[in-house]
Amino acid sequence: MSVKIKYTNEPLGDVKVTADFLPSPAELAFNEEGVKVTLALSKKSVEFFKLEAAKNHTQYQRMIRRLLDAYVESQHSNIATK
Known part of the structure; x- marks a missing residue:
């Protein structure tokens, strides 16, 4: 038996939105030396x-390699702007 969930309109508090820096799976599909x-x-x-x-x-x-490369690039950008 499923239980109904009752949602309330409570404040979320201290919420931070992080920019979506991850590429889509299609963008991860290209050749590169590793x-x-x-x-x-x-x-x-x-x-x-x-x-x-x-x-x-x-x-x-x-694709995994490209994902890691995108993460590293994002971190380099964050460091450069600090």
Whole structure:
């Protein structure tokens, strides 16, 4: 039996909005030279990237690498503006 949820209109308090710096899965699908590393990822993450890679006709490892590169670029931008 499901329980109905009663929502209230309470203030959210001290909320910060973070800019969406992550690229879409389609933007992660391009070729780039890399360095081999050993990395243990969760099964859930690998399955997601494999599915998205298949949709975009690329390798899931490349998409993960591009995601990490986008994160690094975002952090460099944040450091430069401080």
